[in-house]
């Protein structure tokens with residue numbers, strides 16, 4: 001009788017034993033009985049012609065299905081199957097028959113192990129390569145963000161510096177003249193002041209971004225009324241809205257008059273950023289609407305503009321640092337100038353502030369179109385905290 005037939009007769013015993021040895025193991029993923037049976041049938045076939053190649057696609061399939069995370073386990077499973085085969089032979093055959101079959105099987109098993117070892121190694125190398133590629137692209141992104149930062153920061157800082165420099169030299173000339181005009185000198189000083197406050201604003205934004213990036217933004221929770229904060233920004237931007245011939249409508253809504261705990265300065269900063277963007281990206285005569293609603297545990301405020309809108313694929317990216325549409329170096333610093341650019345820090349800071357409160361910020365827009373003006377809606381979700389998170393503060397406010 002051919003050795004393969006002898007082995008074939010032991011299929012039922014081998015399967016029982018293999019299921020116990022391999023499926024019962026906690027260390028390996030479960031192998032389906034069908035797959036174990038396939039292994040057994042290949043073993044029978046390969047004994048006569050000593051061809052282990054049959055196993056190779058099976059091993060690859062197993063690795064993909066079961067051992068992708070820990071490829072070294074396949075060697076462990078193979079060793080268990082070898083041992084299982086040896087024991088089934090010893091338990092069911094005469095000593096002579098068992099030794100004969102074991103001698104025929106061992107070379108095949110050796111080749112299977114060698115193949116599995118190589119395959120594992122290759123897969124490990126491929127995995128390492130993929131990891132290296134991922135790290136490389138992360139580093140490249142980081143590097144790009146660093147160089148974006150340098151070019152944007154240099155450009156943004158240079159603009160107000162040039163302004164200050166220009167006013168300063170005009171001031172010097174005027175001062176040196178025989179009859180300096182005090183009104184003109186006042187105008188030049190104001191110009192320098194504008195440049196200086198723009199510089200201060202950019203540096204403060206950079207500090208904020210780094211605080212947010214490092215989870216160091218600390219909030220000063222105090223009683224806050226959303227309608228009062230909206231009233232403040234309305235007043236602050238009144239001139240700008242007039243200048244751009246726009247209209248700003250702030251609606252009354254449920255929750256706006258309720259006292260909640262939040263950091264008023266930071267929430268104001270977030271509202272300022274959203275309103276100044278709405279003004280910037282809406283043409284003259286456009287309308288900006290701020291409304292809101294009360295949700296369970298939250299107050300939602302929406303800033304709706306009728307401006308140029310935001311393309312679908314930009315809608316997440318605008319919350320990344322230094323992300324602005326177009327060439328960063330072509331942008332000029334401006335708070336309300338139509339389509340005027342800034343350093344691209346406003347939205348990341350706004351998002352950081354809202355998220356530090358435990359809220360959320362997102363945008364909806366039907367796309368970017370400077371002719372059809374689809375507009376954008378920025379949603380701000382702020383937790384309606386009825387007491388400050390800090391225990392000491394809570395006691396203070398409870399009196």
Ligand code: ADP
Pocket residue numbers: 273277278281305307308309310318323324325341342343344345346347348376
């Ligand atoms: P910046 O500080 O330069 O104003 P932001 O982070 O506030 O940057 O905004 C990033 C980009 O998101 C802007 O350059 C603009 O392309 C886009 N954006 C923000 N708000 C709006 C809006 N209301 N409508 C259209 N685009 C907007």
